Amino acid sequence: MTGAPEQQAPPSVHEPGAAMVRTGVGGSVEDDLRALFGQSPAVFASMAGPAHMLEAANPAFFAAIGGPGRTRTGVPLAQLMPELVEQGFIGFLDRVYRTGKAHIGRDARVVLGESGRAREAFFDFTYEPRLDTGGNVMGVRMIGVETTQAKLAQRVTAEHRVLLEQIARQAPLSEVLDGMARAIEHLAPDEVLVSVLLADADGRHLRHGTAPSLPDFYNQAIDGIATGEGVGSCGTAAHRRRPVIVTDIATDPLWEDFRGLAEKAGVAACWSTPILARNGSLLGTFAMYHRTPRAPHDADLALARVFAGTAALAIERHQAEQARAAAEAREAAARDDLAFLLNASATLGSDLDAAQTLRRLADSCVPRLAPLCAVDIIADGRVRRVAAAAPTRGQEDLLSSRHPVHGAADDPVGRVLASGISEIARRAPTGPGLWHDLGVTGYVCVPLMDRGRAFGTVTLLSTGECAFDGHTVALAEELARRAALAARNARQYTQRAALARDLQAGLRLANLPDVPGTEVATYYHPAGEGLDIGGDFYDVFPLEDGRWAFMLGDVCGRGATASTTTALVRHTARAVAPLLPDPQAVTQAVNKALLNRPVGHGTGFVTLVYGQLTPTGHGLDIEFVRAGHTLPLHLGTDGTARAVETPGMLLGISPDTPLTTRRLRLRPNESLLLYTDGITEARDVNGEEFGEQRLVAALTSAVHRPGRRSVIENITRAVHDFTRGSDVDDDQAVLVLTATEPRSAAPR
Numbered sequence: 001m002t003g004a005p006e007q008q009a010p011p012s013v014h015e016p017g018a019a020m021v022r023t024g025v026g027g028s029v030e031d032d033l034r035a036l037f038g039q040s041p042a043v044f045a046s047m048a049g050p051a052h053m054l055e056a057a058n059p060a061f062f063a064a065i066g067g068p069g070r071t072r073t074g075v076p077l078a079q080l081m082p083e084l085v086e087q088g089f090i091g092f093l094d095r096v097y098r099t100g101k102a103h104i105g106r107d108a109r110v111v112l113g114e115s116g117r118a119r120e121a122f123f124d125f126t127y128e129p130r131l132d133t134g135g136n137v138m139g140v141r142m143i144g145v146e147t148t149q150a151k152l153a154q155r156v157t158a159e160h161r162v163l164l165e166q167i168a169r170q171a172p173l174s175e176v177l178d179g180m181a182r183a184i185e186h187l188a189p190d191e192v193l194v195s196v197l198l199a200d201a202d203g204r205h206l207r208h209g210t211a212p213s214l215p216d217f218y219n220q221a222i223d224g225i226a227t228g229e230g231v232g233s234c235g236t237a238a239h240r241r242r243p244v245i246v247t248d249i250a251t252d253p254l255w256e257d258f259r260g261l262a263e264k265a266g267v268a269a270c271w272s273t274p275i276l277a278r279n280g281s282l283l284g285t286f287a288m289y290h291r292t293p294r295a296p297h298d299a300d301l302a303l304a305r306v307f308a309g310t311a312a313l314a315i316e317r318h319q320a321e322q323a324r325a326a327a328e329a330r331e332a333a334a335r336d337d338l339a340f341l342l343n344a345s346a347t348l349g350s351d352l353d354a355a356q357t358l359r360r361l362a363d364s365c366v367p368r369l370a371p372l373c374a375v376d377i378i379a380d381g382r383v384r385r386v387a388a389a390a391p392t393r394g395q396e397d398l399l400s401s402r403h404p405v406h407g408a409a410d411d412p413v414g415r416v417l418a419s420g421i422s423e424i425a426r427r428a429p430t431g432p433g434l435w436h437d438l439g440v441t442g443y444v445c446v447p448l449m450d451r452g453r454a455f456g457t458v459t460l461l462s463t464g465e466c467a468f469d470g471h472t473v474a475l476a477e478e479l480a481r482r483a484a485l486a487a488r489n490a491r492q493y494t495q496r497a498a499l500a501r502d503l504q505a506g507l508r509l510a511n512l513p514d515v516p517g518t519e520v521a522t523y524y525h526p527a528g529e530g531l532d533i534g535g536d537f538y539d540v541f542p543l544e545d546g547r548w549a550f551m552l553g554d555v556c557g558r559g560a561t562a563s564t565t566t567a568l569v570r571h572t573a574r575a576v577a578p579l580l581p582d583p584q585a586v587t588q589a590v591n592k593a594l595l596n597r598p599v600g601h602g603t604g605f606v607t608l609v610y611g612q613l614t615p616t617g618h619g620l621d622i623e624f625v626r627a628g629h630t631l632p633l634h635l636g637t638d639g640t641a642r643a644v645e646t647p648g649m650l651l652g653i654s655p656d657t658p659l660t661t662r663r664l665r666l667r668p669n670e671s672l673l674l675y676t677d678g679i680t681e682a683r684d685v686n687g688e689e690f691g692e693q694r695l696v697a698a699l700t701s702a703v704h705r706p707g708r709r710s711v712i713e714n715i716t717r718a719v720h721d722f723t724r725g726s727d728v729d730d731d732q733a734v735l736v737l738t739a740t741e742p743r744s745a746a747p748r
Contacts, residue, residue, distance in 0.1 A: 043123075043146065046130070048139035051076045052093050055139070064121065064146055066113045083111060093140050096127045100137050103127040107147055122151045152187065156303075159183040163310050173318040177210040180307055180314075184288070185213060188303075193267065193289040195219075196275075196311055197234055203227065203282040206238060214289065218265040222258075227282070232258045233272035234285040241282065243273045243301070248293040269294045271301075273308040275315060283315045337475060340368060344479055348486040352493040355386060361458060361483040362389040369476055370460035370468070372438060374399055376413050377448070377456030383413060386456075390438075398434050399461075412445040413457050420454045422446045422477060424468055428461075439463040446476050448484040458483070513540055515548050517615030517742070523712045523734040527558075527678070535562040536676045536733035539570050541577075547614050549577050549586075552674040552735045553629065556604030565652075568593055569606055583610050583625045584659050587651070591627070594652035605650040609674050619739035620666040625659045627651045630680065633699065634664065635671040635711065641699040643692075644672075666739035671711060673699065678732035682719050690722050711736050 043064050045057040054073045062071045065081055072080070078090050087110060092103045105125050112121050125144030129137045163183070166176045181194035196209035208223040225231055227238040236254050237244040246252045247269050249262045255270075262268070269290040275283040286308040288300070296304075344364040348357050358375045365373040366389040375387040390396040410430040412423050426442045428435035440461045448456035458480045462468060512520050520540055535555035543549050551573060555565045572593040577586050587610050594606060609632060611624025626632070628650035631643040646662040666672060675695075682690040698718035699711065712734055719732070 043125075043142075043144050045077075045142045046139065047077055047093065047142070048130070050094070050097055052078065052090070052097070052140060054080060064112070081112075083113070087111065092127055096129055096140050097137055100129045100131075102129065105144075107151065120148070122147045155187055156306075159187065160306070160310060163314070167310075167314045167317050170317070170321060173314055174210065176314040177311065178212055180310060181210050181212050184303070184307055188288075190294070191291055193291075195234075195287040195289065196284060197222070197225075197238075197287070198284040198315065199227070199238065199275075199282045203238075206234060206285060209284060214267075215265050218261060221261055230254055230256070233270040234287050237272040237274045238282055238285050241274050241276065241280075243271065243304070245271045245296060247295045250293070266291060268292050271296050271304060273304045275308050275312045277312060277316055283312055283319075286311055340475070341478060341482065345482050345486070348483050349489070352490045354487045354490040354494070357483065357487045357490050358456070359387040361479070362387040364479065365389060365458065365460060365476070367391065369472055369479075370444070371463045371466060372399060372440070372461035374402075374459045374461070375448075375456060376459070378417065383417070395438060398437060402434055412443060413459065416445045416447050416457050417454045420447050420449060420452075422473060424473060426467060441466070442468060444468050444473055444476055446473075446480040448480055448487070450484055450488050455484075509539060513542070513548075515540065515613075515615075515737075516546070517740055518548070518613065518620060519736075519738040519740055521712050521734075521736040521738070523716060523732070525678075525716075525732040527729055527731050535566065536678065536731040537566045537570060538674070538733055538735045539573070540735075541574055543577055543612065545614075547612050549573070549610070549612050550624075550674075550735065550737065551608060551610040552676070552733060553606055553608035553610075554676045554731075554733075555606050558731075562604070565594070565597075565604065565606060568597060569608065569651075573610060577612075582661060583612055583623055584661050586610055587625050587627055587659055588657065591651040591657050592655070595655055605652045608651055613737065617742050618665070619668050619670065620737070621663070622666060622672060622737070623661055623663045625661055627657065627659060630675060630677055633673040633675075633696075634666075635673060635699055637667070637669045639700050641673075641696045666737070668739050668741045671736055671738040673711065674735040674737075675715075676731065676733045678730035679715065679719060679734065681730060682723050682732070683729065684723055685726065690719055694718060694722065711738075 041060040043058065043061040045061050046055045047053060048055050054075060054077050056073060062068075070080055077093070078085050084090050089110065092105075095101075096103050103126070105123065107122050108125065110121050110123060112119055123144045123146050125142060128141045128143070130139040130141050132138045159180075163176060163180050166179065177196045181196065184194045185192055193211070193213040195211035195214055197206035198209040199206055205224050205226055206222075208219050211219050222232070222234070225235050227235050229236055229239055230253065231239070232255055233244045233246045244254065246254055249255045249259060249268055249270060255262060262270075267289040269292070270287055272285050272287040275286055277283050286304060288296075288304060344361075347360050347364060351357065351360075358377065362373045362375050371391060372395065373387075373389045374385055376383050376385050378384075379386075385400060385402065388396050388399040390399055412425070412429055416423050423445045424443070428440040429443060438461065440463060442462040444460040446458045446460075447454040448458060458476065460468065460472075460476055509522070512522060522538055524536065524538075526536075535558055536553070537555070538550075538552040540548060540550045551570075553566075553569060555562045555569070557565075569590055572590050573586055576589040580586050580589060587608065590606075590608065590610070606627070607629035608627045609624055609629045610627075611622055614621045624632070624646070626646040626648040628648060631645065633641050634644050635641050644662060644664060646660055648659045649657045651657060664672065680690055680692055680695055684690075695715065695718075698714045715734060
């Protein structure tokens with residue numbers, strides 16, 4: 001080399017930027033891109049004369065243009081690199097030499113080398129004129145930087161960004177993997193065939209993910225291969241959890257079992273990289289096949305790591321989406337099951353009738369749990385079918401007509417009743433029955449339990465291809481448990497209601513007595529559903545000398561304790577009334593009995609109106625006392641209703657209870673009304689009380705109507721209209737005593 005070329009600092013080398021992304025086997029995309037697209041050294045060449053005789057060049061120049069075969073100087077550049085003539089680069093040199101003006105090229109594409117060995121390259125370069133001391137052009141100097149790797153980096157980065165965008169918008173995994181494989185095959189300088197295999201959940205087998213350029217027969221053959229040592233490049237890489245490089249399939253022992261398959265597919269080398277999740281678990285493998293034996297460069301390995309990491313991101317995103325969808329499906333199924341059970345529970349408990357509850361149980365099972373359902377219970381020592389449900393009326397009648405035969409050879413109902421354990425079979429029972437006509441192919445028999453003992457069964461029957469699974473059995477058992485509880489509650493309610501009615505009837509008059517000269521009318525309405533015994537009571541009974549006693553009272557509280565207090569008041573009054581001279585004495589005796597009642601028999605107070613009436617030729621002579629009760633009302637024949645003021649304290653509070661006797665004469669068709677506070681304290685939907693004014697209004701319209709029931713009918717109608725038919729919060733009791741005309745005093 002003659003003469004030192006003028007030195008000029010080469011332009012800075014461009015490094016492509018890249019986002020930091022996790023790779024499949026460690027490191028980062030930043031590191032891999034540094035290895036893949038590291039700094040390209042500057043190229044320098046100095047040429048003289050119009051023929052552009054190459055005088056000097058650095059090693060980077062010779063390496064860029066084709067290696068040792070072109071490492072020489074003293075020849076025209078067009079002779080050394082004839083491919084530059086057709087591409088116009090020699091023309092650029094001619095122009096710079098003629099004009100003395102520099103020429104700059106950016107990302108200029110150039111094909112270097114002879115055909116068959118040519119390669120595509122990109123350069124940033126500057127052609128500068130070389131001047132002598134007189135300012136004349138004596139040659140051209142070329143300084144440049146090869147940007148081939150940077151250009152490739154841009155293309156790879158663009159493809160990588162597209163893949164990340166696909167993953168971000170949750171594109172299908174197959175679409176992401178196929179796009180990735182095709183992008184790598186397009187970007188690689190040498191022919192490469194990309195394959196991605198996906199690991200099973202247990203990590204023991206690999207399934208086909210994508211391989212757009214491999215033959216279908218090859219993809220089908222390796223679909224499902226096991227992971228393990230010696231199972232080709234991919235199976236071994238998955239087993240070792242690190243890359244496996246096979247440069248020559250024909251000689252590598254890892255491919256011994258697949259060598260013929262590879263030869264048929266026309267592949268000779270395979271580099272496989274495991275795709276690993278963040279927790280280190282196996283997601284799959286990323287493989288690059290080649291048609292000829294070939295060893296990878298660092299750039300090849302870096303490329304594999306980058307896209308293995310991208311594949312890992314796509315697969316994990318896909319698995320997360322699958323897990324989310326599965327969780328949502330399970331949640332939806334659980335909500336559906338819960339809604340079914342809640343609706344069924346509401347239906348089962350909507351009627352406090354045990355038989356109706358079991359009929360609704362059968363209806364709830366069909367068709368949600370099975371095409372056919374039968375409910376059997378033990379009644380009077382026998383097993384009886386109490387409900388059946390089927391798609392058609394004919395099938396339901398057929399199923400209802402068959403009663404279980406206890407002790408039969410194949411009697412699932414009897415076995416479940418005896419064991420209290422559900423039984424399931426994928427066949428029809430072999431015992432007596434109409435199984436063939438109903439097309440039964442299997443059954444589930446679930447016990448109905450009460451206090452640890454089975455009192456019945458629910459039998460679900462399948463038809464056709466329908467089969468019972470564990471989920472259906474679990475739902476059936478839970479529904480049976482709820483139905484058994486609802487049936488038990490219904491039976492208990494029925495028993496308690498009957499007991500309350502019987503006890504309440506014993507504490508009130510079964511039939512009104514015939515009182516001479518008097519019409520007696522009563523009304524009683526307990527609060528709630530009648531399970532508890534009310535605290536309101538009334539009584540009318542005869543005394544000596546043609547006199548009659550009457551009372552109406554209200555015991556504090558409800559239930560059994562209130563009933564004992566009610567009985568104590570009524571029985572004490574009936575016992576002492578014939579022995580004591582007047583109502584005041586009788587009421588004092590009742591108060592004493594309340595104060596002396598045993599512990600546990602109640603401690604609440606009592607309000608009471610107790611009196612005595614005597615029929616006369618002019619009507620009724622009445623004397624009574626009021627012990628803290630609502631004021632009686634005197635109903636006149638002129639349509640008026642006035643309160644009868646009488647002072648008096650509650651009973652059962654103090655031994656010193658001041659009472660005042662009040663005397664009243666009822667003329668024919670006049671009435672004395674006694675009522676409990678359940679009437680006046682009845683509330684409407686806004687919480688407002690009915691009150692005494694509305695009561696008086698109802699009474700003043702009642703006196704003009706004939707008949708002893710007219711007063712009560714108007715009161716109850718007015719209260720019902722005011723409360724709009726809603727349930728009452730307190731018991732309601734009314735006693736009406738009406739004086740009759742003397743000629744109407746005959747016994748009823």
